[in-house]
Amino acid sequence: MATVGILGGGQLGLMLAESLDRLGQGVVVLEPDPESPCAQRRSHVIAAKLTDPTALADFFARVDIATFDSENTPSGPLQPYAAKLAPSLRVLEVSQDRAKEKTFLSTHGFRPVSFRVVAPGEDVRAAALSFGLPCIAKSALGGYDGKGQYRLRTEGDVEAMPPQAPGGWVLEEVLQLDSEVSCLVARDERSAVSFPIFENLHTHHILDLTVVPARVEQALQDEARQVADGIASALGLVGLLTVEFFIGTGRDGVRRLYVNELAPRVHNSGHVTRQACTVSQFDALARILAGIPVVQPEVHRGAWCMGQLLGDVWLAQGRAGGALDLTAWRDFPDVVDVYVYGKREARKNRKMGHYVVHADTPERAMERALSFRAALTHPG
Numbered sequence: 001m002a003t004v005g006i007l008g009g010g011q012l013g014l015m016l017a018e019s020l021d022r023l024g025q026g027v028v029v030l031e032p033d034p035e036s037p038c039a040q041r042r043s044h045v046i047a048a049k050l051t052d053p054t055a056l057a058d059f060f061a062r063v064d065i066a067t068f069d070s071e072n073t074p075s076g077p078l079q080p081y082a083a084k085l086a087p088s089l090r091v092l093e094v095s096q097d098r099a100k101e102k103t104f105l106s107t108h109g110f111r112p113v114s115f116r117v118v119a120p121g122e123d124v125r126a127a128a129l130s131f132g133l134p135c136i137a138k139s140a141l142g143g144y145d146g147k148g149q150y151r152l153r154t155e156g157d158v159e160a161m162p163p164q165a166p167g168g169w170v171l172e173e174v175l176q177l178d179s180e181v182s183c184l185v186a187r188d189e190r191s192a193v194s195f196p197i198f199e200n201l202h203t204h205h206i207l208d209l210t211v212v213p214a215r216v217e218q219a220l221q222d223e224a225r226q227v228a229d230g231i232a233s234a235l236g237l238v239g240l241l242t243v244e245f246f247i248g249t250g251r252d253g254v255r256r257l258y259v260n261e262l263a264p265r266v267h268n269s270g271h272v273t274r275q276a277c278t279v280s281q282f283d284a285l286a287r288i289l290a291g292i293p294v295v296q297p298e299v300h301r302g303a304w305c306m307g308q309l310l311g312d313v314w315l316a317q318g319r320a321g322g323a324l325d326l327t328a329w330r331d332f333p334d335v336v337d338v339y340v341y342g343k344r345e346a347r348k349n350r351k352m353g354h355y356v357v358h359a360d361t362p363e364r365a366m367e368r369a370l371s372f373r374a375a376l377t378h379p380g
């Protein structure tokens with residue numbers, strides 16, 4: 001048995017911890033928020049900041065190996081413990097800084113959208129005008145769910161954007177998007193496996209639905225899997241890596257696959273694997289951390305759709321948090337799972353839970369997922 005440490009106790013950490021429990025491993029979580037999913041539901045949670053040197057020393061003394069539930073985990077304080085981290089500190093550092101990430105991708109021949117790095121202190125407004133409008137400015141550090149991003153269409157937008165961002169900026173061309181897909185790669189010391197491609201639909205930059213099988217031509221699905229494998233291998237990954245892709249058309253008018261960003265961890269789009277695949281993303285990472293060889297995940301028959309439950313659904317039910325009125329589920333037997341994360345306070349756009357639908361076709365699974373959520377949002 002291994003004792004596995006998880007830096008961060010949100011819903012991703014919680015589901016990973018549950019897999020480790022089932023596989024007979026020990027778990028210690030480091031998480032400051034007493035209202036976090038892990039703090040609500042688990043023992044062996046050290047309540048301290050991820051930058052607290054005493055807490056980190058205690059945490060690493062108790063675990064054989066450790067992972068993190070966010071690429072925004074501060075990497076500096078982890079330097080002394082690099083030997084116990086999977087994925088490695090280098091993978092964390094590359095994926096938490098968009099400037100390093102895009103530079104890594106392009107120098108290794110994995111195509112990101114056309115971009116330009118704007119160093120901290122450099123004039124981002126002049127850089128955006130010379131890069132060309134429209135474009136998107138993204139802060140190099142700290143962004144998620146579209147936070148720290150500015151769509152620049154006009155010179156007025158450029159004037160209105162903040163001049164500084166944490167770690168500087170990355171400017172990107174705006175693609176005409178057909179779809180967004182993701183590919184998870186699980187890699188141990190000996191071999192690598194990749195999950196089937198997931199199709200992801202976002203609302204207000206937040207993942208809303210994930211559909212498997214993806215409604216994307218097979219050639220692009222194969223290419224995405226190859227690219228994801230290549231990236232994991234170029235990074236020397238041990239652990240799990242999610243590669244987010246765009247399928248769309250850029251300034252050159254050619255429709256193709258682009259790498260968007262990397263997340264060296266279990267991913268929101270991978271929630272669907274808990275029901276749709278023979279091995280879930282959480283079990284895949286748990287196995288690697290426990291020293292059990294990876295195994296190729298296969299998709300079960302039919303089609304699957306994961307839908308996110310944001311705090312908005314609680315608020316629409318007149319609830320401030322806690323339990324959700326699930327009476328509507330009685331009319332949706334094809335909803336095969338509802339997972340409520342146990343966060344106390346519901347806020348708009350806060351990820352509070354998700355559910356998974358099983359159907360014959362991707363279209364039907366999506367339609368049922370949307371109907372189920374509408375029925376929860378407007379009960380009775």
Ligand SMILES: Nc1ncnc2c1ncn2[C@@H]1O[C@H](COP(=O)(O)OP(=O)(O)O)[C@@H](O)[C@H]1O
Binds near residue numbers: 172174
């Ligand atoms: N260059 C782009 N062209 C078109 N849409 C984009 C581009 N960059 C981001 N987006 C949209 O914004 C979403 C969030 O951007 P992303 O870079 O993935 O940041 P985050 O870290 O917030 O997830 C993407 O999923 C996509 O829908």
Ligand SMILES: [Mg+2]
Binds near residue numbers: 145244261
């Ligand atoms: Mg993203």
